[in-house]
Amino acid sequence: MADEPLPFDDRGLAYGDGLFETVLVRDGHPLLWDAHLQRLARGAQRLEIPLPDTQTLASLPGQVGAGLFVLKLLVTRGSGGRGYASPASPTPRLRWRCMPFTPQSAYWRDGVRVRLCRLRLGHQPLLAGIKHLNRLENVMARREWCDADVAEGVLCDQYDRLVETTSMNLVWQRHGALETPDLTACGVAGTLLAALRQRLPIRTREVGVEALMEADAAWVVNSVQGVWPLRQLDDAEGACLRRWTMQDAQRYLQRHAHPVLGYPHDVFDEA
Incomplete structure (x- = not known):
């Protein structure tokens, strides 16, 4: 029906x-x-x-x-x-x-500002990876900010390890390697992330926010919006922790992901 x-x-x-x-x-x-x-x-x-x-x-x-x-x-x-x-x-x-649906094409080009959430995701391996209907953790995390310039909230687990954002997966490049959080205990295993892992050597890591602080480039991804590069990471109070310059490194993941969704992959050239 x-x-x-x-x-x-x-x-x-x-x-x-x-x-x-x-x-x-x-x-x-x-x-x-x-x-x-x-x-x-x-x-x-x-x-x-x-x-x-x-x-x-x-x-x-x-x-x-x-x-x-x-x-x-x-x-x-x-x-x-x-x-x-x-x-x-x-x-x-x-x-x-x-x-x-109209995607947020400005986010493809300009990147997004994200912030850390206070809420911590609890571990439940039985429910990890799937999209079940009980999303109260994500709902409460999204209530933590009302600043329209903040596109997503970064979620960690009960041990302060990176998991995902409120509605997207995280990927970053650090020390020359692509990495993404481990999702065996909590979080949603995104379909675009899975497609990217079939094409690229993206390693799973159990790490904290320091991984983003050390990243040369970072992105949030899902199968509806595509790939948004990170341009700024804030703490839970809204203070800036890290900025990235929108340059060629930030285009890398879009080049591999956007053709899968029929989206443009050289959007930075449109600026």
Whole structure:
């Protein structure tokens, strides 16, 4: 079903008992579609939620016309059960919505300012990597600032190790190597990050904010917005910790990522 209301007893509404995917669709063609479906399937296996049939899922992007859209899929366990107890034989619900989309192209060119969040992500390996519906940590982290010039908040775990930003993955270049945080205990394993790791030698690291302080270039990435270079990192009070000059090094990841999404990859030349 399309964007229809959920009943009051739906477990996704009541408990966040479900999954979601957000897919960029260009002229009816879903980008990184297989990777999104694979992550959805991993999440369904972890949560033990039966998925809608693949034919139903495959038909959704084709219902979008010409242009750039974002398709959001929601799969909940459905209704039933008593309290937290799940129904023995759940009847999952699928909801979806397509919305026209315009990417933040100025962020591609000019880079973004980000800040450290006070909130720390808790470890839960069972839920790590998947896009489950309970995103309260991200919601509370995003409430930490209202400055329109700050594009994202950098999240660390309970041991002060880098994980991600509120809605994107982190990648940086340090000592000549590309690195990204380890996501086995918490965080979302992004589909664009996965595509980049198939193309580039990006190493997984358990490190703190010092890695960003030492980075020659750093980026936040996801499969909808593409790649935003970092131009400034602030602490949780808004004081600047590090600045980067927008130059050729900051274009590197865009050259590999943006063709996957149909975005321009020489955007700095447009300045």
